[in-house]
Amino acid sequence: MLIFTCPCCGERADETELSPGGEAHIERQSVESSDEAFEGYLFIRENPRGVHFERWRHAYGCGKWFNAARCTVTLEVFGTYPAQTMRPPQDLLDHISQRRPGWTWRDLA
Structure with missing residues (x-):
């Protein structure tokens, strides 16, 4: 269980008190965007198999969105941030680099 x-x-x-919101740090597109971009x-x-950044909503709490870094293999939660x-x-x-030497994820590594 994720905490x-x-x-x-x-x-x-x-995780039962939260609502998942998908991948974090993606460029959101509007309806004016090209078909390919949208x-x-x-x-x-x-x-990824490993470190992933996601959006979550504290649905049964304050109701606010936040981002979380976690491992999709071990379910280890590295941390959360606004x-x-x-x-x-x-x-x-x-902290992630100490726990997972050599990890990469887009341009964030």
């Missing part, structure tokens, strides 16, 4: 600490209210919550936004996503952050905090990236 996250909500960075907005500080409460620890398991298709990429809707359907082309990372699905959804308004454009890039994961450097201390979180350093």
